[in-house]
Amino acid sequence: MRGALIDRRDFLKAAGAIYLASLTPAAAEMLVQADAVYASGFRAPDGSFGAALLAEDGRIVSRVALPGRAHGLASSAKKVAAFARRPGTFIFIFDRQNLIAPVVVNAPAGRHFYGHGHFSPDGRLLYASENDFDNNRGMIGLYDATDGFRRIGEFSAHGIGTHDMSVSDDGKLLIIANGGIETNPDFGRTKLNLDHMEPSLVLTDAATGDLVEKHELPEVLRQVSTRHIDLDADGRIWFACQYEGPRRDLPPLIGHFGKGEALTWIDLPPEVTRSLGNYVGAIAVNRRDGLVGVTSPAGGVSVVLDAASGKVKATGILNEAAGIASARHGFATSSYDGRFLDSQEAVNWDQHIIRLS
Numbered sequence: 001m002r003g004a005l006i007d008r009r010d011f012l013k014a015a016g017a018i019y020l021a022s023l024t025p026a027a028a029e030m031l032v033q034a035d036a037v038y039a040s041g042f043r044a045p046d047g048s049f050g051a052a053l054l055a056e057d058g059r060i061v062s063r064v065a066l067p068g069r070a071h072g073l074a075s076s077a078k079k080v081a082a083f084a085r086r087p088g089t090f091i092f093i094f095d096r097q098n099l100i101a102p103v104v105v106n107a108p109a110g111r112h113f114y115g116h117g118h119f120s121p122d123g124r125l126l127y128a129s130e131n132d133f134d135n136n137r138g139m140i141g142l143y144d145a146t147d148g149f150r151r152i153g154e155f156s157a158h159g160i161g162t163h164d165m166s167v168s169d170d171g172k173l174l175i176i177a178n179g180g181i182e183t184n185p186d187f188g189r190t191k192l193n194l195d196h197m198e199p200s201l202v203l204t205d206a207a208t209g210d211l212v213e214k215h216e217l218p219e220v221l222r223q224v225s226t227r228h229i230d231l232d233a234d235g236r237i238w239f240a241c242q243y244e245g246p247r248r249d250l251p252p253l254i255g256h257f258g259k260g261e262a263l264t265w266i267d268l269p270p271e272v273t274r275s276l277g278n279y280v281g282a283i284a285v286n287r288r289d290g291l292v293g294v295t296s297p298a299g300g301v302s303v304v305l306d307a308a309s310g311k312v313k314a315t316g317i318l319n320e321a322a323g324i325a326s327a328r329h330g331f332a333t334s335s336y337d338g339r340f341l342d343s344q345e346a347v348n349w350d351q352h353i354i355r356l357s
Contacts, residue, residue: 036055036056036327036328036332036355037053037054037055037056037061037355037356038053038054038055038056038325038332038340038353038354038355038356039051039052039053039054039073039075039080039353039354039356040052040054040073040323040334040340040349040350040352040353040354041066041069041070041071041073041082041349041350041351041352042063042345042347042348042349042350043069043347043348043350044346044347045346045347048065049065049066049067049068049069049070050063050064050065050066050347051063051064051066051070051073051080051082051092051094052064052347053080053096053356054340054353056327056328056332056341057341057342057343058332058334058339058340058341058342058343058344058345059343059345060345060347062098064092064094064102066082066090066092067090067092067104068084068085068088068090069084069085069088069350070082070083070084070085070092070115070350071083071084071085071086071088071115071116071350071351071352072115072116072117072164072351072352072354073352073353073354074116074117074118074119074126074354075096075119075354075356076119076123076145077096077123078095078096078097078123079093079094079095079096079119079123079145080093080094080096080356081093081117081119081126082094083113083114083115083116083117083128084112084113084115085115085350086112086113086114086115086131086183086189087112087113087131087133087183087185087188087189088112088113088115089106089107089111089112089113090104090105090106090107090113091104091105091113091117091126091128091143091149092104092105093105093126093145093149096356103148103149105128105143105149105151107130107141108141108151110132110133110134111130111131111132111133111139111141112130112131112133112185113128113129113130113131114129114130114131114138114161114162114163115129115163116128116129116163116164116165117129117165118165118166118167119145119167120167120171120206121167121169121170121171122171123145124144124145124146125142125143125144125145126142126143126145126149127140127141127142127143127165127167127174128140128141128143129157129162129163129164129165129176130154130162131161131162131183133183133184133185136160136182136184137156137157137159137160138156138157138158138159138160138161138162138176138178139154139155139156139157139162140154140155140156140157140162140165140174140176140204140209141153141154142154142155154209155174155204155208155209156204156209156211157176157178157202157204158176158178158200158202158204158211158214159176159178159180159198159199159200159202159214160178160179160180160181160182160198161178161179161180161181161182161183161197161198161199161225162176162177162178162179163177163178163179163225163226163227163228164176164177164227164228164229165177165229166229166230166231166237167206168206168231168235169231169235171206172205172206172207173203173204173205173206173212173259174202174203174204174205174206174209175201175202175203175229175231175237176201176202176203176204177201177226177227177228177229177239178198178199178200178201178202178226179197179199179225179226179227179242180197180198180199180200180217180222180225180226181193181194181197181225181244191244194223194244196222197222197223197225197244198216198222199216199217199221199222199224199225199226199241200214200215200216200217200226201214201215201226201229201237201239201257201263202214202215203259212259213259213260215257215262215263217263221251221252223243223244223245223251224241224242224243224244224245224251224252224253225241225242225243225244226239226241227239227240227241227242227280228240228280228281228282228283229283230283230284230285230292231285232256232285232287232290232292232307233287233290234258235258235259236256236257236258236307237256237257237258238254238255238256238283238285238292238307239254239255239256239257239283240253240254240280240281240282240283240294241253241254241255241280242278242279242280242281243278243279245278247278249278250270250273250274250278251278252265252266252267252268252273253268253273253276253278253279253280254266254268254280254283254292254294254305266305266310267310268303268312269312272303272312272315275296275299275301275303275315276294276296276298276299276301276303277296277298277299278298279296279297279298279299280294280295280296281294281295281296281297281298281321281322281351282294282295282322282323282324282351282352283324284324284325284326284331285307285326286326286327286330286331287326288326289329289330290306290307290308291304291305291306291307291313291330291331292304292305292306292307293305293324293330293331293333294324295318295321295322295323295324295333296321297320297321297322297336297351299321300317300318300319300320300321301315301316301317301318301321302315302316302318302321302324302331302333303315303316304330304331314330318333318335319335319337320335320336320337320339321333321335321336322334322335322336322349322350322351322352322353323349323350323351323352323353324353325353325354325355326355327341327355332353332355333353334349334353335349336348336349336350340353
């Protein structure tokens with residue numbers, strides 16, 4: 001079930017004795033004592049990149065080397081996938097039980113990855129957000145997790161600048177955040193259309209790729225890039241945005257919607273919106289506690305909302321803010337300077353963390 005933290009016994013049962021035997025005694029002890037397990041990409045002091053499994057106190061349990069910088073991650077019952085940061089061209093999939101060699105998926109010609117993807121609920125498919133940059137269109141690549149992650153097809157994302165994406169709990173819908181920003185690897189990470197962005201939030205049929213709903217932002221919000229999403233216990237989709245307009249503006253940055261509904265924007269107090277620096281870098285839902293959390297590296301803050309009312313429950317200073325994920329109580333957060341909750345590691349955590357479910 002999405003939203004449920006994997007507890008120590010469930011993880012050890014899934015991992016098995018061979019996985020534990022592969023760890024150092026100290027790491028195995030950390031895992032035995034952990035009540036939750038997380039994953040994140042990182043940069044090491046020597047400049048190399050990797051992905052790590054962490055105990056809920058932030059201590060690294062195990063790590064794997066990556067061919068480049070990762071951005072977002074996805075997990076199934078057996079696998080963790082790390083997606084290259086735009087305009088990267090790899091997905092690195094490693095076995096949570098440490099029994100099978102990692103798989104590296106390379107983007108097809110004319111494509112690069114956008115840093116995000118998601119497994120189907122049964123773990124048989126991996127979906128990845130991709131850029132067909134010659135045709136300036138977002139795509140969702142389909143990879144068969146039962147056959148070495150062979151690419152078996154693709155769906156239109158029905159927008160451009162496709163970033164985060166997810167799958168409904170029943171596996172029937174793909175949920176896609178099209179940031180609306182045109183990019184091309186010939187120009188690096190340069191944003192090419194800030195004067196005529198096309199942000200949107202899209203629902204498609206997960207079996208056929210057919211468009212179910214498309215929510216385009218009104219003209220007044222055209223420079224609000226819809227970037228990251230998460231789902232609450234009722235299937236409501238929460239989304240977080242980054243504003244590409246004048247710094248003095250205070251546009252809405254967080255909202256939600258359900259299938260068949262219009263977008264609802266959260267009316268944050270002006271001082272909270274101002275503290276976010278017009279940039280929400282990550283969003284997570286704690287289903288059990290009915291909370292929504294966001295982080296802003298631009299503002300160096302975290303904000304927690306009540307999912308039912310949208311009211312601010314808490315704010316906090318989080319310098320070098322990076323990822324956020326549900327925890328036993330509230331949220332676990334990470335930072336670019338190596339902090340994860342109260343722990344400090346000699347790495348730079350990347351933008352996102354996930355809890356393994």
